[in-house]
Amino acid sequence: MTTRAFLITGARLADGRTTDIRIEAGRVTELGAGLDARGAETIDASGLIALPGLVDLHTHLREPGYEQSETVLTGTRAAAAGGFTTVFAMANTSPVADTAGVVEQELALGEAAGYARVQPIGAVTVGLQGERLAELGAMARSRAAVRVFSDDGFCVSDSRLMRRALEYVKTVDGVIAQHAQDPALTVGAQMNEGTVSAELGLTGWPAVAEESIIARDVLLAEHVGARLHVCHLSTAGSVEVLRWAKARGAQVTAEVTPHHLLLTEELVRGYDPRYKVNPPLRRQEDVDALRLAVADGTIDIVATDHAPHPVEAKECEWPAAANGMVGLESALSVVQATLVDPGHVGWSDVARILSEAPARIGRITGQGEPIAVGSTAEITLYDPSPVRPFGTDRLRGQAVNSPFIGTELPGRVVWTFHDGYPTLADGELREPDDIAAELVRA
Amino acid sequence: MRHLLSTRSLDRDAAVRLLDIAEDMADTQTREVRKLPTLRGKTVVNLFFEDSTRTRMSFEAAAKRLSADVINFSAKGSSVSKGESLKDTAQTLQAIGADAVVIRHSASGAPQTLADSGWIQAGVLNAGDGTHEHPTQALLDAFTMRRRRHGAASRGRDLDGFRVTIVGDVLHSRVARSNVWLLSTLGAEVTLVGPPTLMPLGTAAWPATIGYDLDAAVDAGPDALMMLRIQAERMNDAYFPNAREYSRLWGLDDRRLSRLPGRSIVMHPGPMNRGLEISARAADDPRSSVLEQVANGVSVRMAALYLLLSGAGEDPTS
Structure with a gap:
């Protein structure tokens, strides 16, 4: 859990509603339109789907x-x-x-x-x-x-x-x-x-x-x-x-x-x-x-x-x-x-x-909760629009044995929030040192 | 021809052309000096991951009669038995300067993998891969059938209307697969006969009729009856009860031989299990083409190597 606060603006929830999402101390603290950014880093999520x-x-x-x-x-x-x-x-x-x-x-x-x-x-x-x-x-x-x-x-x-x-x-x-x-x-x-x-x-x-x-x-x-x-x-x-x-x-x-x-x-x-x-x-x-x-x-x-x-x-x-x-x-x-x-x-x-x-x-809690006030800040922001070739540049693990290399696939994950902090930020995977800093900050 | 990996990918004209060149090659084998200078300076590697003395000898004879240099590589006792990968072996052959690789491998698809890999520039000739294909065997079988049917007038002909029955372990047979594709491409009618346990599932789209009754197949008077080798270990895996029962139901015994028309050819890719899938009398009968098949194998492999290694157009036998 991190102490950072984020304001995700204009995201579309899975149920189709468009909303801002405020994340603080590892939780979703506010939902609604036109939320105040006070002290939060703002992320423009217009056009993005917010999934748990x-x-x-x-x-x-x-x-x-x-x-x-x-x-x-x-x-x-x-x-x-x-x-x-x-x-x-x-x-x-x-x-x-x-x-x-x-x-x-x-x-x-x-x-x-x-x-x-x-x-x-x-x-x-x-x-x-x-x-x-x-x-x-x-x-x-x-x-x-x-x-x-x-x-x-x-x-x-x-x-x-x-x-x-x-x-x-x-x-x-x-x-x-x-x-x-x-x-x-x-x-x-x-x-x-x-x-x-x-x-x-x-x-x-x-x-x-x-x-x-x-x-x-x-x-x-x-x-x-x-x-x-x-x-x-x-x-x-x-x-x-x-x-x-x-x-x-x-x-x-x-x-x-x-x-x-x-x-x-x-x-x-x-x-x-x-x-x-x-x-x-x-x-x-x-x-x-x-x-x-x-x-x-x-x-x-x-x-x-x-x-x-x-x-x-x-x-x-x-x-x-x-x-x-x-x-x-x-x-x-x-x-x-x-x-x-x-x-x-x-x-x-x-x-x-x-x-x-x-x-x-799997009987775990704190995961797989619909995005709501009070739910854990485990959020994926996804852009479904671009269709593009899937190449090895999309692979972030150690192995490249993907059957999809060379095919065209839609969509792109833009942000991933885990425990209130981003692990993927604006399409870029964050570095291990930055993640470690988030863990310390908690 | 860049590679020869399967007969499924051969069209009629390419197949007939290869058989015609094999005829030219066969003609040269009656000359006093049988060696041709055609592939002088070319290096052919026989890359055998599976033991097969007969096939290797045939390819070796074919390459040598075309004056190619031949390197025999047997996986047994080599670096491969110490865990070397196909990739490293291939790259080694590339470094040595192989122009063609004749590969025999227990893995279906290994020749294709080699050809597609980029590890080696040489032309790849499939000498039998797993239970997939054995294209030169099918070509020599077709060559043998064509010669028996058309004799000296074989050139340019296909096998239109020729009726071939292939008997035995089709499931594990690369020979059967290659023959099904090639013979049907050449216009022959193919029938497969054997126990259902040794027939692959999923053959509905094959250009072949499938049956289980050898007696009916014999009585239908096929132009060629091809007996496949039955591996003894199959009976340990519940494919059939025992050798006796197999022989009784799917062996070419003397009784069935006697019912076979005089024009029928009895074929076997070898090595034969006399007394199991074929009786000694059938193997030695004048209708048997077993030794012709071996001889024709050299001519067909000369033709395949020629097509792989020399620029097309010129007379291969001059």
């Missing part, structure tokens, strides 16, 4: 262990550049985030960097091995107050273990975020199984390997009365299963990534590993179904699955390449291009799917 700071429920920060790919500092800088004020950090670090010690370290690294809140996700099983439950209770009771548990990258495929995990986290109102992938059906899988894989001779990753796990998991969640969150849903069939489960009243939520809302398997034809991701890019029919599922609320949130990799992990033959794409810096633009501009959702829905709902699913 974005919350990403699915980020890979790579630290500790894979600092050649990303660190908490570089990853949260990417987050700030993309308008995010909170990132949920996935557990597949080294050591794995499966103990209170590691999640507290992750939390502390985030606090020290100061670009965004880093909310650790705990591993479901020890070492992501899918054999024994990790110390979920200890992680929940730690300073990191973990509520989301995931073996992401691996599926908790053992039905009994999944059942136990779902039951166990009820004690802390936690949720299991499942990477739905039947391992036996995806041995050596390289891309979506279908027309393109048949032609390219790449081992297929069938839709059923995702859909069957989701079907099992929603039934388990319903059976034991626990909360399930489905990570990066990628197929039209998964949408159908989810819709059915929600109609039955299961406590299930789901996310889709920006890249699954925009890109299809056709991109794999050139064997460019930038398009290698897990779950894989699917068919146009799947993309269409996913967009509609966000529009009708079947899919609750958009989460990036930001997965940075060093250059050498992608500069190789397709099967040798790592899965994953960076996505924090491009997420809001892709959401605009795939959901807002085609008319599937409005900006209030964007606030919901990129901020309010992920914060609720």
Whole structure:
């Protein structure tokens, strides 16, 4: 929290109202037209949309262990550049985030960097091995107050273990975020199984390997009365299963990534590993179904699955390449291009799917609150108008494995306020020293 | 031709032209001195990340008969086995001065990656990538079919109306994929036969008919019956129960051989598993073109290297 005061003038809120926003001591203190600037730095936000700071429920920060790919500092800088004020950090670090010690370290690294809140996700099983439950209770009771548990990258495929995990986290109102992938059906899988894989001779990753796990998991969640969150849903069939489960009243939520809302398997034809991701890019029919599922609320949130990799992990033959794409810096633009501009959702829905709902699913407070007097000053100011080429200059993390390089995307994040101070100011990411000064000032 | 990565990207005229040049090359192989000066001073690297003595020998023979210098690079026991990347290997070959790289790789798409990378300027010739394509194998198969059908009058002809049945593990076969595209481009009618477990999903748009019944396919009297090699390890992965059952249902045994018309060609890309996908009698039958395929492979690869490495227009065989 900072002692600085800001007056944001003429911003358009997600609900369409135009207002000035006064921020002081980390809170929104006044809303309304023609507010007095007294003692505040003024920011002209005419033409900009003010969203509650974005919350990403699915980020890979790579630290500790894979600092050649990303660190908490570089990853949260990417987050700030993309308008995010909170990132949920996935557990597949080294050591794995499966103990209170590691999640507290992750939390502390985030606090020290100061670009965004880093909310650790705990591993479901020890070492992501899918054999024994990790110390979920200890992680929940730690300073990191973990509520989301995931073996992401691996599926908790053992039905009994999944059942136990779902039951166990009820004690802390936690949720299991499942990477739905039947391992036996995806041995050596390289891309979506279908027309393109048949032609390219790449081992297929069938839709059923995702859909069957989701079907099992929603039934388990319903059976034991626990909360399930489905990570990066990628197929039209998964949408159908989810819709059915929600109609039955299961406590299930789901996310889709920006890249699954925009890109299809056709991109794999050139064997460019930038398009290698897990779950894989699917068919146009799947993309269409996913967009509609966000529009009708079947899919609750958009989460990036930001997965940075060093250059050498992608500069190789397709099967040798790592899965994953960076996505924090491009997420809001892709959401605009795939959901807002085609008319599937409005900006209030964007606030919901990129901020309010992920914060609720992750059970954190002070984030994902509608901008109102008294709410925390977590604010993203976004200019939806310019359409321009997306280049590596837009990437602010350590990695450049973005599938959007060279495409045209709308919009630009102009300001990001976290805890009352800007992390991104007039399109420029602030320097670590300046952020450190904000932390001291508090 | 800058690269030869797949047959899918070949149109009819380019394919026929390559086959015609292969005819010219084949003619020179009956001369007393079989070596041509065509590619003198050019360096061809056989970059084999996967063992394949037969294919490497064929390319080596082709390059040497065109007077190219040949460097054989086998990944086994090289820096690659110590973790060197494709990029570093490629840049090394660039520094050495390779004019063409003949690449065999277990990864589908590796030749394409090499060709698109900018790591190396050489022309790239795909000698088999994963389960994707093996274009020169399909070209030599088409060449063999065309010669059997049209003999000395082959030049300029395609395979219009020729009926080819390919049998076996299509899912894992780069030979089958390359043949499907090339043969259909040349006007042939292609049928694929094998167990459903070894057929790729998503072939609805392929220019081929898919069936599971080899007996029906044999009784339809195809002009060519191509038996694919079946890898023994497939039965450990539940693709079929065991070798006996595979052989019974999808092997070219003596009984099926006897029902095959006299004009049919029995083909196999080699190496054969005698007694599994093809009986010894079928392999050695006069209808079998297995050794012709090997011989034609050299001519076709000479043609491919010629097209990759020399300026078009001049007579390749003078």
